[in-house]
Amino acid sequence: MAIQTDVDMEALDGILSATPDIDSGDLIYILQEIQTAYGYLPRPILSEMSNRTSIPISRIYGVATFYEQFHLAPHGKHTVRCCRGTACHVRGAQSVSDAIARTLKIEPDQTTPDMLFTFETVACLGTCFLAPVMMVDDDYYGHLTADKIQDILERYT
Amino acid sequence: MPDKKIKSLDQLQSLKQQLIADKSQYKARILICMTGCRALGAQAVCDAFRRQLAKSTLADQVEVVEVGCIGICAMAPVILIEPYDYLYGKVKPEDIPEIIATTLTGGKPVERLTVTEDGKSLPKISDIPFYKKQQRLVLANCGRIDPKRIEDSIAAGGYAGAIKALTQMTPQLVIDEVTQSGLRGRGGAGFPTGIKWGFCSKSPGDQKYLICNADEGDPGAFMDRALLEGDPHRVIEGMITAAYATGATKGFIYVRAEYPIAVEHINLAIEQAQILGLLGEDIAGSGFDFDLDVRIGAGAFVCGEETALIASLEGQRGMPRPRPPFPAVAGYKGKPSNINNVETFANVTVIMETGAEEYSDIGTEKSKGTKIFALAGKVKYTGLVEVPMGTTLREIVFEIGGGIPDEGQFKAAQLGGPSGGCIPPKFLDHEIDYDSLQEIGAIMGSGGLIVMDQSTCMVDVARYFLDFTQSESCGKCTPCRVGTAKMLHILQAICDGKSEGIDLDELIKLGENIKLTSLCGLGQTAPNPVLSTIKHFREEYRQHIEENTCQAGVCKGLLGYEILDVCVGCGACKKVCPVDSITGGKKALHTIDKETCIKCGQCFTACKFKAIKR
Ligand SMILES: Cc1cc2nc3c(=O)[nH]c(=O)nc-3n(C[C@H](O)[C@H](O)[C@H](O)COP(=O)(O)O)c2cc1C
Ligand code: FES
DSSP states (O other): OOOOOOOOOHHHHHHHHHSOSOOGGGHHHHHHHHHHHHSSOOHHHHHHHHHHHOOOHHHHHHHHHHSTTOOSSOOOSEEEEEEOSHHHHTTTHHHHHHHHHHHHTOOTTEEOTTSSEEEEEESOOSOGGGOSOEEETTEEEOSOOGGGHHHHHHTOO | OOOOOOOSHHHHHHHHHHHHHHHTTOSEEEEEEOSGGGGGTHHHHHHHHHHHHHHSTTTTTEEEEEESOOSOGGGOSOEEEETTTEEEOSOOGGGHHHHIIIIIITOOOOGGGSEEETTEEEOBGGGSHHHHTOOOSTTTTTTTSOTTOHHHHHHTTTTHHHHHHHHHSOHHHHHHHHHHHTOBOTTTTOOBHHHHHHHHHHSOOSOOEEEEEEOOOSTTOOHHHHHHHHOHHHHHHHHHHHHHHHTOOEEEEEEOTTOHHHHHHHHHHHHHHHHTTSSBSSGGGSSOOBEEEEEEOOSOGGGGSHHHHHHHHTTSOOOOOOSSSOTTTSOGGGSOEEEEEHHHHHHHHHHHHHOHHHHTTSBOSSSBSEEEEEEEESOSSOEEEEEETTOBHHIIIIIITOOOSTTOOEEEEEESGGGOEEEOGGGTTSBOSHHHHHHTTOOOOSSEEEEEETTSOHHHHHHHHHHHHHHHOOSOSHHHHHHHHHHHHHHHHHHTTOOTTOOHHHHHHHHHHHHHHOSSHHHHHTTHHHHHHHHHOHHHHHHHHHHOOOTTSOOGGGOOOEEOTTOOOOOHHHHHOTTOOEEOOTTSOOEEOTTTOOOOOHHHHHOSSSOEEO
16 A cells, blocks of 8 residues: 555644643553544654654554554545454354455455455444444444345445 | 532532432433443434424423433333333334323333233333342442433432542541452452552552553453443542542543443543532542543553553553552552452442441352343343342343243353353352352453353354454463464364364363463463363363364354255245355255355355255
C-alpha cells in the first residue's frame, strides 16, 4: 500500500494543543485521539508527533503495535467485527467467521482491495445472548448461521 | 448557578426523601433496558412508547425510564412495568398499544409477552424461576434506575454508605469492617479485599492511587459491563470508600474499549457526582478529596493483569512485571496503589450499607456474599445472574437458566474463561465458591459461565482457549510465549487428525511446567482449560487420537461428509453449498466431491431428511 505523505496536520495540532504538558502517560490517549481523527495512525503524523512532544518514535511505534485497537493502515468503509468469544464459539462462531472470510475473500485483520470492508475478530461483544454474533459498523447481527452472511454483507455498499 | 454541593450526610438524606416524593407522582413506570437490549431494537421500543404515551391521556402519569440490564437477556428487548412488576420480553413497537390498553390502563398483564413455564404465563418478575433463586444485592438497582441520573441512585440510597464512612469512621475502621465482611476480590483470584487495603494504607508514600479494573477480558463475560452501564454510581461509591480507607486521593477506572456505553455512563456519572460535591474536593463536607478519571484500554487481554494494567495506564506497552514489589508498595508511577475489580467495589457499597455482620451471613464459610455470573452458551435463559456463594451449578444452569434448549444434554460448564476449567456433570451438585472450584480443577474467575452440550467438542474448546491465550501472550517470558505455542501446536494436530506420536501425559507435563514457570497469571493459568478437559474428558481425547473421530462433529480434520441413499434429491444441500461441491439431478441421489468440500457443514444443517452423514 502506498504511504500517504500529504496528510493534513491540522487535527494533530488540535489534539496536541488540547493536552498540556504531554508526557508518556498520555501516549495511549493521544494515539486514540489521532485514530479517531484520521481513521488510522498515519506515519507522517506519528513522526510529527514525536518531533513535537519529544516522545521517541520508537516508543510510539512500540505502543501502537502492541495494542490491537491501533492500526497503521487505513480501514475499509465498513468494519465487520465477528465475535470469537466463548459463548459464540460454542454456538458455531468458527463457521460464521469462515463464511465472512469466504464471502469477502480476505482473512481477519485484512481489508478488501476495493476498501469497502475491513474484517476483524473480537474477543466478546458483550451480547452473548445473541451468539453467534457479528457487528457491521454499529449494527448487530445475532443468531447467525453461515448461510446468512452473504445476504447481510451485500446490504453494505 | 447555585451551589448544588451536598455538605453533609443529613443534606444527602433530605435530598433522598425529596426525590422519593417527586417520584410518587407517577402511577406507573416503564423500565426499558437500553444497554444489551439495544442490539435487538430497544431504542425503537422506547421511542414508540414515548410517542404513543404523549398522545394518550396517560402522558403525565406514566414515566418511561431507560435502565441498564434487567437480567434475562434471552428475552431481549426486555421491559419491566412498575408497580405491577410485570416483565415482558421480545417486545416490538407493534405491541405497545396493547400494553398501554391492557396493562397501563387496565392493570392486567399482556400474557403473550410474558415468560411462560409449562404453558403457564408468569407475568410477575418474582414468579419467574430465573429470578426466584437469585439474590440481587449488587444488582439491586441494575435495571431499576436510570443510570444516567444520579438522582435515581440517590433516591435508592446511593452514596449514603460512603458518606457515613467518610464522616463517622476512621480509615482503619473502614478497613476492619471490610475485612470482617469476608469480601474477597471478584477479579478472579479471590484475595481478601480488606487485607489488600491494609497493605496499601500502611505503605509509606506522599501520593497514593486507587484503580478500578474494568478491563473484563474473559471472552464471554459481561458482569462488569452491566454494572458500569446499569449502576455506575454504586461502583463510584465503592471507590470513594476504598480511597478513604487506603488514603488514595486520585483514582482511575480502566475500561476496555469495546464497551462504549459503559464509558459514556461512567463519565456522565463522574460529572454528576462532581456537581453534587460527591467527588472532588472536600467530599460532602468531610474534608476528604478524591478525583476520578476514566482511561480507555486499547485492546489487550493481558492488560487485565494488574501490573500490565498499570504499565498501560502509564502509557507503555501492557507488559506485566514480576511481583514483589506489589502495587500496594510500588504501583502507578511507582507510588502505592490499590487495584480492585468493578464488582469488588460494588460489593463494598453493599457492605457499607448493610454492615459487615449482615453481609457475612450470606455465602459459605470462606466465600462471603453473592457472585454475579454471566450465563451464556447452550442454556435456555442466557443473562446476568446473582446468587449467594455456595449455590450449586445445577441450580444455576437448570433452575435459573432453564436447562439446555433443543432437548440437548448438559456436557460441561466452563468457568473462569481462559484461566479456568470445564466442570463435568458429576459436579453439578457441588457448591460453588472460590475454594470448592479450585478443588475440581476450575476457578471462580470473573464470572463467565458458559454452558456446553453434546455438540461441543472438549478438545476443540481446549484448543480454542489456548489459541486465545497464545495470541494474547505478551511475549515477555519464555514459558508462556514458547510453551503455549507448543501446546497449541499439539492440540491443533489432534483436532486436525494428525495425532501420530502424541502422548497426552507429555502434554500434561508441559502444561504443569508452564504453570510453574510463567511470569504472570496469564501463563500461570493458560494451561488450565487443557488440563481440566484432559482430566475430565480424557476419553474424548483418546477417540480423537486413536480412532480419528470427533463425536461432537466439530473438528473438521476428523470429519468427512457423505450423502446416504435416503437422499430424495430435493437439492437443499446443493443450494447452500458455498463451494459447489454437491452434484445431482432433481429427485436423484446427490453426491459430495470430497476433494473440493471445505467441511463447512451447511449441507448437514440444511438437509431435512437426515441424509447427510458426517
Ligand atoms: C491475564 C490476566 C487477566 C486478568 N484480567 C482481569 C480482568 O479483566 N478484570 C479484573 O478485575 N481482574 C483481572 N485480572 C486480575 C487482576 O490481576 C487483579 O488480581 C484484580 O484486578 C484484583 O482485583 P480484586 O482483588 O478486586 O479481585 C487478571 C489477571 C490476569 C493474570
Ligand atoms: S462471546 Fe460473543 S458476544 Fe460474548
